[in-house]
Amino acid sequence: MKNIEKKAFEFCIANKERLTLPRQLVLKIIARNKKPLKAYDLIDKLRSRLVNIKPPTVYRALDFWQKHNFIHRIESLNAFCICSEDKLHKGAQFIICNSCGEVVESDSCNLPKIIDEFLKKNTFKPLKWNIEINGICQNCS
Amino acid sequence: MKNIEKKAFEFCIANKERLTLPRQLVLKIIARNKKPLKAYDLIDKLRSRLVNIKPPTVYRALDFWQKHNFIHRIESLNAFCICSEDKLHKGAQFIICNSCGEVVESDSCNLPKIIDEFLKKNTFKPLKWNIEINGICQNCS
DNA sequence: TCTCCCTTGATAAATAATAACATTAAAACA
């Protein structure tokens, strides 16, 4: 998982953003966790590295990485996971196993055609979107 | 908006469910509101009709109607709206205007093909899904 | 060094949801 850290480092250099300790640690912990993490799980895990860590610090780091497409928020879980795609994308889709909790992302660069048609019918200009599918994964079925 | 109340009444008869006062009022208020309502907005609106209304009462009614597909929860807004479809459906999609807050539902009886293929590739059995699209509506553009 | 600006620290509060147990009342049954 060094990859994501390298990517983050290079991103910050290129965009003159500061790779502060809270940001580094938040990203690293999310990246190393197989499953999405809730904000307070993250806080617990950070406690050993950042004394007296408080929610705002974590939420700020989460906002930062979200804004720059390094992580996503899974709305139906109130949890955060690493973006598994290498490029910026306006929409993401997640399949979430109800049994084991595993989450897999696949980006959707373009909205499915049937949705696109619905948007056209409503003259609606999409900016970002989120697709969360609950079900049973291969391992659990 | 009498329709939804009639539908609810008939549903409860047919399924031997109880159409209690909290349930009635919660459904009615959501139905009469053009925009999705947050749980605590609902509580405020209920205060005049149900003395000493408390969160659990409202959340129970919300769970009830959600379970029976009369309302949906918009995950990205923490808010609830009436289901605009007449049939039970496993998935729903919402377009949410970032400017005026209007939300429009269209059911998606079937998942878009491109998503379906992704699920097949992952041997994932979908049970329910949720698609939320943010953007700008016709009125606001 | 000084200043500006971004980031974090710290305190507090707002917002959202649930747990647990008591009470009530409708439904089921004898």
Added chain:
DNA sequence: TGTTTTAATGTTATTATTTATCAAGGGAGA
């Protein structure tokens, strides 16, 4: 009808999640 059973609500308290606000720190450029 009277009794039992079940489901829903009432009540109190707590937990979970997120944000607001202002003070303090620290790096980059003048």
